[in-house]
Amino acid sequence: MALKFEIVTPEKLVRSDEAYMVVVPGSEGDFGVLEGHAPFMSTIRDGALTIYKTEGGEPETLAIEGGFAEVSANGLTVLAEKIGE
Amino acid sequence: MASLKELKGRIGSVKSTQKITKAKQMVAAAKLRKAQAAAEAARPYSERLEAVVASLASQVSGDGAPPLLAGNGKNQVHLLLVAAADRGLAGPFNANIVKAAREQARSLLDAGKTVKFMVVGRKARSGLLRLHGDAIVEYYDTTPVKTPGFHEAKEIAARLLAMYEAGDFDVATLVYSKFRSPLVQEPTVQQIIPVAMPETAAVGGDAAVEYEPDEEEILEQLLPRNITIQIFKALLENVAGEQGASMTAMDNATRNAGDLIQKLTIQYNRSRQAAITTELVEIISGAEAL
Known part of the structure; x- marks a missing residue:
């Protein structure tokens, strides 16, 4: 039971992994994505993307800039212009 | 004797x-490997973006479509964005791109259209200067950077979009060299404004997708980005192609x-x-x- 997610920048595929939940800074507010999320698409504002590897586990944050996120049956795809650690 | x-x-x-x-051959071989890796690494992004734009475009059609997607209704002034390398010693690489651009320009001129050029790279400029010197409206200099990257693509796209908004042209076409293999580079002519959509795009979009903000706004953000990515891809393919051609030559x-x-x-x-x-x-x- 895990959410598949991919983080892609123009330069490369940054991450292709599984997690329990990913919180994305959408332009109209943060949203968390778990497995089985309804199809959804949003643009992103500059901010922190938080990855929860396991339920209640330590979150990991990535700074992301510009782009958009797409949730489909295959999981979450984040297309960002820039990723900082 | x-x-x-x-x-x-x-x-x-x-x-x-x-x-x-x-020595130049070995340098090119080393650079080729890097450039090829960069071109391949950029592929997932552009593929996904293309898919998303296609699925969105199929939903936002008709009158509400933004001009970047549907065009501004005119088809008179054509802008050719010609991207070539800054250096020679790469066999017919630059000449082929320039030749493709000239042919495209010729057929457009014959059809009674106005042709303008925006050139990227020193060799593209020098190749077009003699025949179409007056039509070159913009020259983007890539000599200060080692390899053109996303930053450059963004700047080029920004200039292009500014010109489009100012009504300086109606249709933009990108001319660059597609990297097939180190031995084969294919001069390619690709229309980027308005976006040329594949006809088969509208499959698999049955699920009700929620958009935030709404479709039009997302599309408005996505289309400029898509153009940036297309240019970025062209630049990367060019770099790889140049090194490949150079190696062969x-x-x-x-x-x-x-x-x-x-x-x-x-x-x-x-x-x-x-x-x-x-x-x-x-x-x-x-x-x-x-």
Whole structure:
């Protein structure tokens, strides 16, 4: 039971992994994505993307800039212009 | 018949030329690997973006479609965005791109359209300057950076979009070289404004997708980004193609130099032998005369 997610920048595929939940800074507010999320698409504002590897586990944050996120049956795809650690 | 000294000099100069072409070939091979990796790494992003734009475009059609998608209703002024390399020594690489651009320009001019050029890279500019010098409206200089990257693509796209908004052109076409393999580069002409949509795009979009903000707004953000990515992709393919072409050209040059050295060496040995024989004949006939 895990959410598949991919983080892609123009330069490369940054991450292709599984997690329990990913919180994305959408332009109209943060949203968390778990497995089985309804199809959804949003643009992103500059901010922190938080990855929860396991339920209640330590979150990991990535700074992301510009782009958009797409949730489909295959999981979450984040297309960002820039990723900082 | 060239003198021995002359021949020796020529062999020496061809040898040093060969050293240079060999070095350039190896440099190109090393750079090619990097450029190829970069071009491949950029593929997932552009593929996904394309898919998203396609699925969105199929939903936002009709009158509400933004001009970047549907065009501004006119088809008179064409802008050719020609991207080539800054350096030569890459065989016919730059010439092929320029040739494709010229052909495109010719057919558009014949159809009574106005053609403007925006050029990227020194070789694209010098190649178009003579025939279409007046039509070059923008020149983006990539010489200050080592390899053009996303930052450059963004700047080029920004200029392009500013011109589009100002109504300087109606249709933009990108001319660059597609990287097939290190041996094959394909000059490619691709329309980027308005976006040329594949017809089969609208499959698999049955699920009700929620958009935030709404479709139009997302699309408005996505389309400029899509153009940036297309330009970025073109730049990367160009870099890889240039190195590939350069490698091939230099490999040929090195081989030619080798052949030339061989021929010159044979000639050198022959004339040396001839000189020795004449000298011997002279000595013997001199001794006999005594």
